[in-house]
Amino acid sequence: MKLNKKQIGIVLISALLLGFIGAYLGVNLAQSNQSANPGGQPGKEIPFSNEKNSDSPEDMEKVSQAYSLIKEHFIEDIGDQDLIEGAIQGMLTSLDDPYSTYMDVEEMEEFNEQIESSFEGIGAEVSMVNGNVTIVAPIKDSPAEKAGLRPNDEVLKVDEEALEGYDLNEAVNKIRGEKGSEVVLTIQRSGASKPFEVTLVRDKIPIETVYSELDESNGKKTGILEVTNFSEHTAEEFNEQLEELESKKIDGLVIDVRGNPGGLLNSVEDILELFVPKDIPYIQIEDKEGNKEKYYTELDKKKDYPINVLVNEGSASASEILAVAMKEIGYDIVGTTSFGKGTVQQAVPLGDGSTVKLTFYKWLSPEGNWINEDGVEPTVEIDQPDYYYANPVQLEETLKLDTASDNLENIQVMLKGLGYDPGRTDGYFNKETQTAVEKFQQDNDLKKTGEIDEETAGVIEAKLIENIREGKDDEQLEKALDTLY
Numbered sequence: 001m002k003l004n005k006k007q008i009g010i011v012l013i014s015a016l017l018l019g020f021i022g023a024y025l026g027v028n029l030a031q032s033n034q035s036a037n038p039g040g041q042p043g044k045e046i047p048f049s050n051e052k053n054s055d056s057p058e059d060m061e062k063v064s065q066a067y068s069l070i071k072e073h074f075i076e077d078i079g080d081q082d083l084i085e086g087a088i089q090g091m092l093t094s095l096d097d098p099y100s101t102y103m104d105v106e107e108m109e110e111f112n113e114q115i116e117s118s119f120e121g122i123g124a125e126v127s128m129v130n131g132n133v134t135i136v137a138p139i140k141d142s143p144a145e146k147a148g149l150r151p152n153d154e155v156l157k158v159d160e161e162a163l164e165g166y167d168l169n170e171a172v173n174k175i176r177g178e179k180g181s182e183v184v185l186t187i188q189r190s191g192a193s194k195p196f197e198v199t200l201v202r203d204k205i206p207i208e209t210v211y212s213e214l215d216e217s218n219g220k221k222t223g224i225l226e227v228t229n230f231s232e233h234t235a236e237e238f239n240e241q242l243e244e245l246e247s248k249k250i251d252g253l254v255i256d257v258r259g260n261p262g263g264l265l266n267s268v269e270d271i272l273e274l275f276v277p278k279d280i281p282y283i284q285i286e287d288k289e290g291n292k293e294k295y296y297t298e299l300d301k302k303k304d305y306p307i308n309v310l311v312n313e314g315s316a317s318a319s320e321i322l323a324v325a326m327k328e329i330g331y332d333i334v335g336t337t338s339f340g341k342g343t344v345q346q347a348v349p350l351g352d353g354s355t356v357k358l359t360f361y362k363w364l365s366p367e368g369n370w371i372n373e374d375g376v377e378p379t380v381e382i383d384q385p386d387y388y389y390a391n392p393v394q395l396e397e398t399l400k401l402d403t404a405s406d407n408l409e410n411i412q413v414m415l416k417g418l419g420y421d422p423g424r425t426d427g428y429f430n431k432e433t434q435t436a437v438e439k440f441q442q443d444n445d446l447k448k449t450g451e452i453d454e455e456t457a458g459v460i461e462a463k464l465i466e467n468i469r470e471g472k473d474d475e476q477l478e479k480a481l482d483t484l485y
Helices: 060-073 080-094 104-118 170-177 236-246 265-272 317-328 404-418 432-444 454-469 475-484
Strands: 011-013 101-103 124-129 130-138 152-157 182-188 196-201 211-216 220-227 252-256 261-263 283-286 292-294 307-311 331-335 343-349 353-365
Touching: 060 080, 060 104, 060 292, 080 101, 080 454, 101 130, 101 170, 124 170, 124 211, 130 261, 152 170, 220 236, 220 475, 236 261, 252 353, 252 475, 261 265, 265 317, 283 317, 307 475, 317 331, 432 454
Parallel strands: 220 252, 252 307, 307 331
Antiparallel strands: 011 261, 011 343, 101 353, 124 130, 130 152, 152 182, 182 196, 211 220, 283 292, 283 353, 343 353
């Protein structure tokens, strides 16, 4: 049995895309007062009624009493709608589930505008992790990626305003905005001694989701398909580009879902139909009672060439569905352990234009494993070079010979990654570091001082981000290619 693709479907996404495609990654929300999808099973509609539920607990009277108490005695005036929406927010917060959220009428109108028009923002997906607004993954070619933001970066402030006490929707509303406008984010990165600021110019976010290239090395033709998220047309794009690669007689295929935050289930489902034979389910869906339903393809046999999948900590949700399914039918997974989101959300309109996105199901791997909070472990584990994880530079004073600092340690890692050997990476500025800095300055038309001021540090950082975006020294991809044959 396959999920009904004509209905809302199951939305598999880690949280909210900042000015990208909102909370649901291109899903069409039913706005009818009478019906909404989800229901008892994936792809089925259930009626939604505004009538009083006879099964409501007796303690619901406490809610009414609290409402009356506030209305009659609170020192300031407060609207009925504010109290009602606060109650809904409170119930969802009590679930301790970052993926179950409420969007009021205004937020839904903004979301629908994003769906119907071009997408503008910084291009990063965030989730609430341990109470902190945390980046799951930046979108390819977005301002967030170009600025060097990466998975697990915590967003502490937006334009100097602390996000403490904000829910996820409120934080997203602070960050997203019109193309051309600036936003300053204060970021705390794991391993960094203190937060740093990043200034981003919001832009139109690219909606292309599949990129392909042909690698010809060591006498082999290898197709590389990078999937940046799973949206409405991703499977169609994927199939077209795979067919083009296969027409060139590829010897093997690498599917790259690093930094892919997820998306629509039916999108990844259509892709898995190309690879998972019909004798094994590509996914299992489990409801709150523990009932499981298995879903199968109609594919007779696997591809006649080797395949592996690239993942990292920014691969979440639908990306993990693809990765674990491929892993359990015998393909290698290369990289680092993925994000770990194994739940399924559906969007339920409440009849007045507002919507609750609620976790309805667990999704399980073909063999019935639940990867939630654990992620998909690679069969071939390999990380990127150290400089891929260097922290942004924040200079308080010029760095020079015979000084030492954490900032210098970070810059030494960057210089080494750029091919300028500083001799050491422990934060001490010795003669070799000075020589490396002089050579870098000479090669980049900077004043040759052998000291690191703000200008030199800025160019070092910019060159490093450029190298990463261009895929230089991509050891994970190199390992994936080596592992194929």
